[in-house]
Amino acid sequence: MRVREQNLKQKERVLLIGITRHRQKRWAVMESLEELANLTKTAGGRVIESFIQIKQRYNPSTLLGIGKVKDIKRICQELDIDLLIFDTDLSPAQIRNIEAIVGIRVIDRTALILDIFAKHARTKEARLQVELAQLEYRLPRLIGLGLEYSRLGGGIGTRGPGEKKLEIDRRRIKQRITTLKKALKKIEKSKKIQRKARQGFPKIAVVGYTNAGKSSLVNALTHAHLLTANYLFSTLDSNTKLLFIPPHHRLLISDTVGFLKNLPHNLIASFHATLAEVIESDLLMHIVDTTAQTFEQHITTVNNVLEQIGVNEKPKLLILNKIDRLFKEEKERLKRKYPKAFLVSATQGIGIDEVKLYLRDYFYPKS
Numbered sequence: 001m002r003v004r005e006q007n008l009k010q011k012e013r014v015l016l017i018g019i020t021r022h023r024q025k026r027w028a029v030m031e032s033l034e035e036l037a038n039l040t041k042t043a044g045g046r047v048i049e050s051f052i053q054i055k056q057r058y059n060p061s062t063l064l065g066i067g068k069v070k071d072i073k074r075i076c077q078e079l080d081i082d083l084l085i086f087d088t089d090l091s092p093a094q095i096r097n098i099e100a101i102v103g104i105r106v107i108d109r110t111a112l113i114l115d116i117f118a119k120h121a122r123t124k125e126a127r128l129q130v131e132l133a134q135l136e137y138r139l140p141r142l143i144g145l146g147l148e149y150s151r152l153g154g155g156i157g158t159r160g161p162g163e164k165k166l167e168i169d170r171r172r173i174k175q176r177i178t179t180l181k182k183a184l185k186k187i188e189k190s191k192k193i194q195r196k197a198r199q200g201f202p203k204i205a206v207v208g209y210t211n212a213g214k215s216s217l218v219n220a221l222t223h224a225h226l227l228t229a230n231y232l233f234s235t236l237d238s239n240t241k242l243l244f245i246p247p248h249h250r251l252l253i254s255d256t257v258g259f260l261k262n263l264p265h266n267l268i269a270s271f272h273a274t275l276a277e278v279i280e281s282d283l284l285m286h287i288v289d290t291t292a293q294t295f296e297q298h299i300t301t302v303n304n305v306l307e308q309i310g311v312n313e314k315p316k317l318l319i320l321n322k323i324d325r326l327f328k329e330e331k332e333r334l335k336r337k338y339p340k341a342f343l344v345s346a347t348q349g350i351g352i353d354e355v356k357l358y359l360r361d362y363f364y365p366k367s
């Protein structure tokens, strides 16, 4: 018990703030804040409170009015908050101005996502991609600030390349970006050679919102042991496995990085090496967590990202996952709404054989 209390104490106490111009859009902001809360937990923080501000006009220097920011300061003091996370992108000046008033650290959604990426990057490819994304995010924010980031003393939003590296000036950051891009190109090249060697096998890429069950699906189909976890962005690189369909069919199936609403554009670009599998696949399996309240929005988000990376025209299979947690009526509704989709449970093995048979008939129609 005491250990648990200590752990809770060590976690950063976080206040979340969502902002909207219109009262009517409140519900969308609430959902977005819920996702931000999940991201915060994944990053190791503890959400103490969250607020929505309805604001017709933004104050360019502090986003919210000075009076409002002072209110937030009071609340932060009362609740002993360590970190303020805004669900909106903030300019470096806004961050500095708000920090100056509230006296605690302030970050935005993008910085939080980058932090989680840094925390979860395990392979060389993932680490390089995350570092590239972080530097691309920070570079425009360093203009005129010099060594701004050297003052950060650890905690959510500061992980990644490490403070030492962040003390280098813009020129050196640019050099580092070039180096990272080169290293990633090299990885991409060697992956391309690997893929060439595997030519002849049809290629499938599993795509979907983060935590939808992509890795679990690949495991269910191939008996692999990819890491699965109930937190966001556990997979940050692609992983290709052989999918054997008796009696003698072989396909390649790749697990990939998950998508999320408001993914920063250059982050997607940084993940080019990982997304190469998606780009070069013959078929996409779009897997959806049907237990997520906003799963229909997730479908739209994923389709938008697929469009951004130019693969929306590829043949797509919709896989509705986690049906072991749905009532019969919900499953019936899904079947009516998505007549072509497969209803599966990756962890319980429900519907997996049907997917395999479909894939066999799709790629080997005559056999």
Ligand SMILES: Nc1nc2c(ncn2[C@@H]2O[C@H](COP(=O)(O)OP(=O)(O)OP(=O)(O)O)[C@@H](O)[C@H]2O)c(=O)[nH]1
Residues within 6 Å of the ligand: 208, 209, 210, 211, 212, 213, 214, 215, 216, 217, 227, 228, 229, 230, 231, 232, 233, 234, 235, 236, 257, 258, 259, 321, 322, 323, 324, 325, 344, 345, 346, 347, 348
């Ligand atoms: N109940 C239930 N849970 C599932 C099912 N499939 C996956 N999960 C759980 O959902 C969580 C996420 O699964 P992953 O396979 O890691 O999801 P992912 O899409 O690879 O997630 P990221 O790599 O983080 O984007 C894990 O806790 C899984 O055990 C399912 O069919 N039913």
Ligand SMILES: [Mg+2]
Residues within 6 Å of the ligand: 214, 215, 216, 227, 228, 234, 235, 255
């Ligand atoms: Mg995964």
